[in-house]
Amino acid sequence: MIRFENLTKIFSLEGRRKTVADNICATFPAGKAVALLGRNGTGKSTLLQMIAGTIEPTRGRIVSTGTISWPVGFAGSFHPDMSGLQNTRFVARIYGADSDELADFVEAFAELGPHFHLPVRTYSSGMRSRLAFGVSMGIRFDTYLVDEVTAVGDAAFRARSDQIFRERMRESGAVMVTHSMSQVRQTCDAAAVLENGQLTYYDAVEEAIAHHERNMRG
Structure with a gap:
């Protein structure tokens, strides 16, 4: 289980502020593979690193159970x-x-x-x-953090990477950042959409994909 409690992350650079997470409250259930969807630059990788503990939130906290990997392939x-x-x-x-x-x-x-x-x-x-x-x-690990990692290497390595990742998912959960909707449909049990600092969690993958695609057209 990964629970976000009033999670806020704000970056400040040269007088400009960018809010990646704006008082997020949400829970990713244990044992589920959750896709993290969002447009480029919304802060998906930053959120993943906060889950990993390599970036500190500005406010709030992340509570988790079980063991969590570093971002796979980092x-x-x-x-x-x-x-x-x-x-x-x-x-x-x-x-x-x-x-x-x-x-x-x-x-x-x-x-x-x-x-x-x-x-x-x-x-x-x-x-x-x-x-x-x-x-x-x-x-x-109980939960693997994944940031587009299976795209590396040649075709044979990608196939082996995909196979072993699927084997791990039979026993573990994951939080996966990916731009491949086919991979989301094949691998994930649930999904969340990050947009303008807000995170919306969906038990139904297709609902999350529809939300994400509306954002992409907007």
Whole structure:
């Protein structure tokens, strides 16, 4: 369960204010995959990072139960001078996972070959994405935070990413930022629309998609 209690987030820059969240009160039920819909620039990724705890709200709070992932596929926390293997083991220790088991999973899934043992600073953006997605999927969470991550890599990797993500969704919930309505329909049980700092939650995915598409035409 993820509950927003009077959640407010305001950014101020050079005298201008942008309100991403305006006193939001809503609840995402445990075990559901919830799509987070909204136009570009509405603050979907910011909301995801507030759920992850990497951005603090201006006011209000987010209350959650169970374990919540970092945004799936986020590679920004990898140490560039450590190898993919060393970074994987480090993340395993932080989250209390078996480091050998996670390393074996990531090495097989990401298919980085010898680069898995080289510094991450030598990786291409695609290689970093494959490493990050592998680490994310290798640790079991009650809720996964997803920000368009399955779009990375070639067709074969995208297919494997989609398959393993679906497997995780059989046991876990998710909050997913995506612009693909087909992915929303295939993957999500519910959806929420973020517009002008307001968040509207829908148990019915089609109602949320209709709301989002009206906003896109407006």
